Amino acid sequence: MKLRRRLVLGLWLALLIACVLVIAQTRFVSDLSAFMPKAPSARQQLLVDQFKYGIIGRLIMIGIEGGDAAGRAKLSQELASRLRKTGTFLGVQNGDSATEQRDRRYFFDNRYLLSPDITPAHFTVQGLHAAIQNSIDALSGDTGLIVKQLFARDPTGETLRLLDEFGGNSQPRRLHGAWASRDGKRAVLLAYTRAPGTDIEAQARAIAIIRNTFKRLPDLQAGSQLVMSGTSVFAVKSRNTIQGQVTRLASASLLLVVFLLLLVYRSPLLLALGLLPVLSGALVGIAAVSLRFGQVHALTLGFGTTLIGEAVDYSIYFYLQRAGNLNPGHFWRTIWLGVATSIAGFAPLLFSGFPGLAQLGIYSISGLIAAAIVTRHVLPAVVPQKLQLRDLSGPGFALDRLLDFASHLRWLPLLLSLAAAGTVYAHAGKIWNKNLSALSPISKSDQRLDQQLRRDLGAPDLRFMVAFSAPSRELALEGAEKAGQVLHGLMLQRVIAGFSSPAFVLPSRALQRARQAAIPDARQARRRLRQALVGLPVRFNRLQGFLSDLQAARTRRPLRRSDLDGTSAALLVDSLLIHRAKDYLVLMPLRPHDSSARVPLDINRVQDALQATRLRHIVVIDLLKESTSLFRNYRNEVLMLSEFGCLVIIALLLAALKSASRTLRVATPLICAVTCVTAVLLLSGVRLTILHLVGLLLVVAIGSNYALFFESGGRTATPVERRRMQVSLVVANFTTVGSFGILGLSSIPVLSDIGSTVSLGALLCLLFAAILARRIPGTPTP
Amino acid sequence: MKLLDPIRTVSMALLVFALTAPFARAKDAQLPQLMHLLAQDKSAKATFVERTYIGIIDRPLVSTGDLSFAAPDSLEKRTLTPKPELLVLRGNTLKIERPGKRLMTIGLEGHPEISAFIESIRGTLAGDLTALKALYSLRLTGPIGNWRLVLTPKQRRLSRIFSRIRIGGSDAVVRTIELDQRDGDHSIMVITPVSRRQ
Numbered sequence: 001m002k003l004r005r006r007l008v009l010g011l012w013l014a015l016l017i018a019c020v021l022v023i024a025q026t027r028f029v030s031d032l033s034a035f036m037p038k039a040p041s042a043r044q045q046l047l048v049d050q051f052k053y054g055i056i057g058r059l060i061m062i063g064i065e066g067g068d069a070a071g072r073a074k075l076s077q078e079l080a081s082r083l084r085k086t087g088t089f090l091g092v093q094n095g096d097s098a099t100e101q102r103d104r105r106y107f108f109d110n111r112y113l114l115s116p117d118i119t120p121a122h123f124t125v126q127g128l129h130a131a132i133q134n135s136i137d138a139l140s141g142d143t144g145l146i147v148k149q150l151f152a153r154d155p156t157g158e159t160l161r162l163l164d165e166f167g168g169n170s171q172p173r174r175l176h177g178a179w180a181s182r183d184g185k186r187a188v189l190l191a192y193t194r195a196p197g198t199d200i201e202a203q204a205r206a207i208a209i210i211r212n213t214f215k216r217l218p219d220l221q222a223g224s225q226l227v228m229s230g231t232s233v234f235a236v237k238s239r240n241t242i243q244g245q246v247t248r249l250a251s252a253s254l255l256l257v258v259f260l261l262l263l264v265y266r267s268p269l270l271l272a273l274g275l276l277p278v279l280s281g282a283l284v285g286i287a288a289v290s291l292r293f294g295q296v297h298a299l300t301l302g303f304g305t306t307l308i309g310e311a312v313d314y315s316i317y318f319y320l321q322r323a324g325n326l327n328p329g330h331f332w333r334t335i336w337l338g339v340a341t342s343i344a345g346f347a348p349l350l351f352s353g354f355p356g357l358a359q360l361g362i363y364s365i366s367g368l369i370a371a372a373i374v375t376r377h378v379l380p381a382v383v384p385q386k387l388q389l390r391d392l393s394g395p396g397f398a399l400d401r402l403l404d405f406a407s408h409l410r411w412l413p414l415l416l417s418l419a420a421a422g423t424v425y426a427h428a429g430k431i432w433n434k435n436l437s438a439l440s441p442i443s444k445s446d447q448r449l450d451q452q453l454r455r456d457l458g459a460p461d462l463r464f465m466v467a468f469s470a471p472s473r474e475l476a477l478e479g480a481e482k483a484g485q486v487l488h489g490l491m492l493q494r495v496i497a498g499f500s501s502p503a504f505v506l507p508s509r510a511l512q513r514a515r516q517a518a519i520p521d522a523r524q525a526r527r528r529l530r531q532a533l534v535g536l537p538v539r540f541n542r543l544q545g546f547l548s549d550l551q552a553a554r555t556r557r558p559l560r561r562s563d564l565d566g567t568s569a570a571l572l573v574d575s576l577l578i579h580r581a582k583d584y585l586v587l588m589p590l591r592p593h594d595s596s597a598r599v600p601l602d603i604n605r606v607q608d609a610l611q612a613t614r615l616r617h618i619v620v621i622d623l624l625k626e627s628t629s630l631f632r633n634y635r636n637e638v639l640m641l642s643e644f645g646c647l648v649i650i651a652l653l654l655a656a657l658k659s660a661s662r663t664l665r666v667a668t669p670l671i672c673a674v675t676c677v678t679a680v681l682l683l684s685g686v687r688l689t690i691l692h693l694v695g696l697l698l699v700v701a702i703g704s705n706y707a708l709f710f711e712s713g714g715r716t717a718t719p720v721e722r723r724r725m726q727v728s729l730v731v732a733n734f735t736t737v738g739s740f741g742i743l744g745l746s747s748i749p750v751l752s753d754i755g756s757t758v759s760l761g762a763l764l765c766l767l768f769a770a771i772l773a774r775r776i777p778g779t780p781t782p
Numbered sequence: 783m784k785l786l787d788p789i790r791t792v793s794m795a796l797l798v799f800a801l802t803a804p805f806a807r808a809k810d811a812q813l814p815q816l817m818h819l820l821a822q823d824k825s826a827k828a829t830f831v832e833r834t835y836i837g838i839i840d841r842p843l844v845s846t847g848d849l850s851f852a853a854p855d856s857l858e859k860r861t862l863t864p865k866p867e868l869l870v871l872r873g874n875t876l877k878i879e880r881p882g883k884r885l886m887t888i889g890l891e892g893h894p895e896i897s898a899f900i901e902s903i904r905g906t907l908a909g910d911l912t913a914l915k916a917l918y919s920l921r922l923t924g925p926i927g928n929w930r931l932v933l934t935p936k937q938r939r940l941s942r943i944f945s946r947i948r949i950g951g952s953d954a955v956v957r958t959i960e961l962d963q964r965d966g967d968h969s970i971m972v973i974t975p976v977s978r979r980q
Contacts, residue, residue: 137864140834140843143878143886145943148967151838164883537840 005381012378015370016280019287026290029200029297055575057197058090060230061453062210064187067221072187073176075217075224080189082213087194088206093568094189095172095179106505106567108150111158112553114507118515122156123525128532131156136536153545155538172458181456186227188456192571193232200239203232229450237446238748245746246302253739257312260738264316264731273383274315277371280378281308285367289359297356299750302743304363310342310702311371313732318379320724332376334712337656338705339372344648345701348641349694353634357694396723403726406771413768417672420679432635433687443747464590464601466499466610468618469583473561476577476584477508482613483588487606495605498591502577505569512558519554522547590620638690642697649704657711666707669768670700677761691750695757702736702758703765710774726770733766826851827976828956830859834969849973927952 064072064079080094093099112118121127135157138147143160150159172179172188179188191210195202207228214226261271285304289296314335321331346368349361424431466483470476480503487499503511520528525547530540564570578585592600607620653663674696681692709729740762743755828849833842847861861867868879878886917940918933931949935941941964948960959971 136839136843139836139839140832140845141861141865141867141880144834148836148838538838539840542838 008377008381012280012374016283019283022287022290023283026286027295028301029295055192055571055578057203057231057235058192058195060191060193060207060210060228060233061450061457062189062191063181063227063229063449063453063456064189064214065185065225065227066223069180069184069187070176071219071221071224072180073178074219075214075221076178076187076189078217078219079210079214082217083191083210086209086213088209089191090194090574091566091570092189092191093179093571094187095174095177097177099566099568102567103569106564106569107162108154108159110553110559110563111154111162112519112550113512113515113556113559114505115158115161115515117156117158117161118518120518123518123520123528125528125531128156128528129534129536132532132536132538136538152542153549155543155546172456179457181452186456188453190457190571192574197232197235200232200235204236204239207233207236227449227453229446229453234446234450241748242298245748245751246298249742249746249751250302252742256738256742257735260731260735261312264728265319270319270383273379274312274319276379276382277311277315277374278308280374281311281367281369281371284370285363288366289363292362293355293359297359299356300359300363302751304360304367308364308367308371310338310705310732310736311368311375312735313705313728314372314375315379316728316732317725318375319383320721320728322380322383322385330712333656334708335372335375337652338708339368340652340656341649341704341708342368342701344652345645345697345704347648348638348645348697351637351641353637354690396727399726399730400719400723403770403774406767407774409771413669413672413676413771417675420672420675423679423683424675427682431682431688433689463623464592464603465621465623466588466590466606466618467585467621468615469580469585470616471583473577473579473584474508474510476586477503477506478510479613479615479618480577480586480588481508481511483586483610483615483618486609486613487588487590490606490609494593495602495609496590497593500572500576500589502573502586502588504572506559506561506564506573506577509558516554516556516558519550521554522551525550635690635693638693642693645697646700649700653704653708662711665773666704666711666769669707669765669772670703672768672772673703673761673764674699676764677757680760681757689749689753691753692757695754696761698754698758699761699765702762703769706733706766707769707773710769729766733762736762828973829976830971830973832969832971834967836967837965848976 062079064075066072067075076094077096080092080096083089083092107114117131122131132155135147135151135155138144138157138160139151141147147157147160150157154160173182173184174180175184175187180186181188191206193203193206195206197203210228211226214220258271258275261274262268265271265274282304285308286296286301289300289304317331317335343365346361346364349357350365352358352361466487468479468483470479480501484499484501484503487496487501490496491498507515519525529543529547533540533543561570561573564573576587576589578587590601590606594600601622603620603622610618610620650663650667653666654660657663657666677696677699678688681688686692706729709725737759740755740759743751744759746752746755826849830847830849832845834845835842844864845861846863847859847867849860850858857871859869861869866881868877870877870879880886917937918935921932921934922929923932924930929951931951933947933949935944935946943964945962945964948958948962949956950958950960955975956973958973960968961971962968
């Protein structure tokens with residue numbers, strides 16, 4: 001016996017040490033990406049990658065408020081120039097004239113490589129004549145002053161053509177030489193970080209740099225303030241909120257549990273020993289998640305520990321058994337059955353498309369098993385043989401009487417459930433929240449600020465996009481050109497109003513070479529220009545600049561991405577041509593004619609036309625539709641898994657209890673509780689999300705224990721045992737309701753959704769189980 | 783990407799036209815009285831022929847079209863030859879439409895100098911001479927049957943582009959608008975009012 005005890009303790013300690021070693025190597029994360037669904041289809045993967053690698057995750061929108069417009073513009077200039085010097089940002093744009101100059105230069109200097117007009121026909125005598133005639137006509141028009149400045153070197157009007165093509169209306173307005181919001185009350189800037197959006201630490205540092213730089217600006221006016229938004233700002237903010245709340249909520253839960261247990265045991269030693277299974281379970285759980293995922297999410301820790309909190313009950317039951325010197329057999333059977341039903345309830349999480357939920361599944365299952373084993377084998381080895389428990393007979397009797405009375409209320413849960421089912425039925429069609437943002441931890445006011453800044457900065461509406469991938473940057477650009485031809489055709493057919501392409505500002509090398517080849521050599525160019533000018537009011541000598549620019553363009557090296565540095569066109573390329581792990585992703589946003597129309601764009605028609613390009617995985621995406629359907633898919637997946645989990649639980653109960661009527665007795669309170677919780681949520685105006693669904697699943701997993709204990713306890717236990725068991729069930733329930741209730745108070749939807757569902761559900765489960773599953777003492781077993 | 787600033791050019795022709803409106807029905811050189819007259823008239827229509835003299839081009843460029851103004855803040859310049867073009871100012875938004883080209887929309891708020899310019903014109907239309915005088919030195923000469931108003935910009939950012947605007951007219955009718963650019967290029971717009979509603 002002694003040897004066995006040593007062996008058990010040795011194994012247990014070894015396991016704990018191994019777990020601690022694993023945990024020491026574990027990376028803990030707290031951004032919300034783990035609770036964003038993993039995208040299953042290539043189309044949705046594009047969507048996610050765009051956030052992961054693309055510019056979106058790197059973009060920080062900055063607003064300066066307060067003071068007067070001139071002061072804000074000055075702060076904007078100063079902030080931008082200081083931020084550019086930090087090296088943290090790939091670019092900072094604020095509409096300053098230096099960038100505008102660089103943009104101008106870029107288009108003017110590279111016009112013969114960039115202009116889609118550059119073909120051999122453009123430089124024939126007729127081509128030159130027509131183009132120059134065109135420019136002369138434009139000279140007398142409303143944009144004549146610009147044309148005049150360019151005419152001597154660009155008589156064929158390439159620069160203006162480029163402006164026409166690429167100069168959108170989407171630029172922010174300028175006030176005092178810097179970008180400003182539409183109402184002019186806020187100066188706006190765009191910064192994009194060097195670090196990828198997925199590097200939350202780096203993003204947090206970048207945001208801190210912006211904030212600190214702003215604080216130290218000279219000429220800060222009274223009331224000047226900085227606002228920021230963007231995906232990374234959200235990510236950092238929600239991480240901080242999560243970290244703060246998880247810590248706070250977890251400590252609150254722990255305090256609550258300790259308080260309740262002390263109340264019951266009145267013994268610090270028993271309390272400490274009673275927590276052993278939970279703590280061991282937590283260590284095993286963290287280690288298991290770490291081994292499987294390589295990292296552990298803070299939320300997994302917070303939730304998971306609450307989930308395996310039911311392991312506290314195990315030690316309570318064990319103490320009772322030890323103190324009462326009772327036959328352990330049927331207690332353990334009930335506990336094991338409880339563990340099994342809980343595992344069946346948590347198991348569907350393993351298959352979830354949300355990595356965060358899958359983590360939760362692994363954590364709770366491995367943790368529960370470990371806790372149960374520790375309770376069964378380790379606790380007996382460390383708890384004194386003669387255990388004096390506090391006399392709980394006073395509250396026990398009171399509770400027993402209360403429950404006896406409650407047993408006469410059988411009609412109540414059934415009636416309530418009927419009403420609840422009616423409520424749910426009445427809400428058919430508006431049960432689910434179809435909006436992904438329902439899960440977003442971002443407050444409404446932050447979302448509003450984000451929308452405002454986005455509008456101020458003229459960020460394009462990225463709802464419709466053509467996307468494809470290519471193995472190299474060059475092939476990606478060539479693909480964009482190929483797709484661009486098709487899209488141009490669709491533009492002429494008025495299927496789309498316009499589109500963007502990275503190849504607009506950075507053509508593929510092949511196309512640049514083709515354009516260079518279209519430029520005639522010096523002798524030819526002179527001859528053709530001379531002839532082209534016949535009949536035009538321009539003398540040949542005046543256009544020498546044009547001829548030398550042509551020759552320079554003909555022989556220069558093609559443009560590279562680095563040539564764009566410092567221009568706003570760089571942002572265009574970087575956001576539309578995304579370097580992924582193994583390939584390049586090209587995005588080409590489409591502009592519908594009327595974005596407010598019910599069907600703004602005929603996606604199928606665009607898709608059909610694009611098939612001709614034979615580009616790899618070329619798809620047309622309606623982002624709104626995709627994200628909605630992504631969400632729907634996950635909800636259906638969780639719904640299906642939950643149903644499956646419920647079936648498994650029922651099958652387990654049937655197998656263990658070997659009686660349909662007993663199974664029904666155990667299952668009915670759970671079904672009633674789930675129905676009522678759903679109805680309460682709907683009645684309080686909540687639309688259900690995936691997380692409510694997960695919450696309901698947990699309700700079933702946890703509630704099944706109550707029902708089992710009431711059912712089997714009343715069946716075989718002595719009245720003394722029964723009373724103790726009832727007290728311990730209520731204590732266990734309070735810990736669950738309390739700790740999930742605390743989660744329900746969180747401002748993070750992910751936490752509050754599950755918290756409110758489970759706390760209410762667990763309470764109802766206990767009540768309904770007490771009423772429906774509990775056997776009234778003295779009644780014969782069926 | 784707004785790489786160039788079409789507003790300058792655009793606004794010259796446009797605003798000069800707008801500017802002339804107050805004087806178009808001048809019976810004498812007293813501006814305050816003009817303002818009063820103007821307030822009673824809600825719209826005006828005219829045709830124009832504009833000759834632009836540009837150094838690099840050997841002969842003057844000629845363009846023709848219609849002009850129209852509707853109180854309080856709507857102006858249109860429709861060029862018919864050599865290239866159709868429509869310029870519309872409504873409120874603070876300037877639009878230039880050219881067939882086959884993208885619609886150019888320019889918010890005047892983004893251009894403080896132009897905005898100040900336009901607002902002062904509007905102020906003038908509303909009878910606020912002070913604003914106009916803040917921007918230009920005004921010189922009104924000639925008899926009422928053949929008057930000539932010369933506007934010289936006071937602000938450097940305006941005077942850098944053009945040295946003066948000369949407006950000629952007889953009685954309430956504006957006949958010519960001449961714009962002298964700093965680099966020696968200049969243009970003359972000859973305006974013929976379309977007979978009013980009979």
